[in-house]
Amino acid sequence: MNFxxxxxxxxxxxxxxxxxxxxxxxxxxxxxxxxAAVLIMTFISAALxxxxxWRDSSFSFLPWIALTFGLILAHASxxxxxxxxxxxxxxxxxxxxxxxxxAQPIASGLMTQRQHLTYFAVTALxxxxxxxxxxxxxxxxxxxxxxxxxxxxxxxxxxxxxxxLALGEIAVLIVWGPLMIGGGYFVLAQAWxxxxxxxxxxxxxxxTTVIFGKHIDKLDMDxxxxxxxxxxxxxxxxxxxxxxxxMVASYLFTLYLIAxxxxxxxxxxxxxxxxxxxxxxxxxxxxxxxxKPEGQTGWPLYFVGYAFVHNRRFGSLFMVGxxxxxxxxxxxxxxxxxxxxxx
Numbered sequence: 001m002n003f004x005x006x007x008x009x010x011x012x013x014x015x016x017x018x019x020x021x022x023x024x025x026x027x028x029x030x031x032x033x034x035x036a037a038v039l040i041m042t043f044i045s046a047a048l049x050x051x052x053x054w055r056d057s058s059f060s061f062l063p064w065i066a067l068t069f070g071l072i073l074a075h076a077s078x079x080x081x082x083x084x085x086x087x088x089x090x091x092x093x094x095x096x097x098x099x100x101x102x103a104q105p106i107a108s109g110l111m112t113q114r115q116h117l118t119y120f121a122v123t124a125l126x127x128x129x130x131x132x133x134x135x136x137x138x139x140x141x142x143x144x145x146x147x148x149x150x151x152x153x154x155x156x157x158x159x160x161x162x163x164x165l166a167l168g169e170i171a172v173l174i175v176w177g178p179l180m181i182g183g184g185y186f187v188l189a190q191a192w193x194x195x196x197x198x199x200x201x202x203x204x205x206x207x208t209t210v211i212f213g214k215h216i217d218k219l220d221m222d223x224x225x226x227x228x229x230x231x232x233x234x235x236x237x238x239x240x241x242x243x244x245x246x247m248v249a250s251y252l253f254t255l256y257l258i259a260x261x262x263x264x265x266x267x268x269x270x271x272x273x274x275x276x277x278x279x280x281x282x283x284x285x286x287x288x289x290x291x292k293p294e295g296q297t298g299w300p301l302y303f304v305g306y307a308f309v310h311n312r313r314f315g316s317l318f319m320v321g322x323x324x325x326x327x328x329x330x331x332x333x334x335x336x337x338x339x340x341x342x343x
């Protein structure tokens with residue numbers, strides 16, 4: 001067991017040689033193949049769904065655990081399948097962007113297509129098994145079928161054709177909000193709640209900035225390969241300012257939800273992420289540098305790294321704030337105060 005590689009793969013996308021790959025254990029290979037460093041975003045979505053359900057006295061631990069692992073495995077399956085789809089379509093040829101910043105198991109010669117598909121099949125089947133369990137928890141409600149079908153659709157068709165039709169960013173907004181958080185809440189609470197979907201927006205907008213940042217980073221290569229991501233369609237400058245608008249909107253939505261008394265003022269804790277926004281904001285005001293800036297890590301990744309850092313900071317604070325918000329509502333000594341004075 002290579003615990004050092006586990007930790008590394010959970011924090012960055014490692015670049016390994018074939019000889020190094022052959023020495024790794026299966027978990028390390030799975031973590032690298034699934035780009036496990038980004039799965040934290042899905043864990044936070046599952047955690048938020050659980051907290052919203054707990055707030056409404058609808059939390060159950062075992063279904064939540066199944067939901068969390070099911071969503072993480074579904075996201076991991078999507079990442080594996082995306083690599084396979086891009087490889088067989090020839091996208092990863094000619095030193096494409098994704099081959100530069102980290103190992104791509106098939107394109108880098110680390111895995112055969114059959115091995116890669118085996119990883120996908122096992123991961124996807126585990127996700128499906130957990131999904132079926134969650135559907136049984138809802139007595140196979142029609143809404144649960146719709147959620148499962150939509151999840152499968154976005155999993156299989158995100159890279160092609162959605163991403164190439166400038167719908168990838170919209171897909172991320174839908175998946176991490178209504179599907180993961182709204183759908184997760186539905187499974188646990190046995191009821192759909194649009195207020196929960198709206199309340200998820202501050203976090204979901206941050207997730208969307210990450211995919212925007214990634215697509216801005218590889219805009220020139222996507223133009224050359226005729227992959228029409230949204231940044232390709234609207235241009236780099238508009239995309240950079242769209243990211244900044246979404247970052248600012250996360251704070252404004254939180255203020256709105258406090259003003260409408262959906263959240264207690266404890267959610268103001270997200271404003272502790274403002275120093276991170278202050279560091280990130282100037283980066284998106286300028287085009288990507290032509291050469292690697294001194295001290296820049298992950299190059300040629302650039303915008304995506306800054307977006308990820310802000311989203312991780314804001315999202316973690318949002319999750320902590322929601323946890324305290326929930327505790328205030330369920331602890332008897334404070335619950336009555338919240339009920340009387342904040343609704």
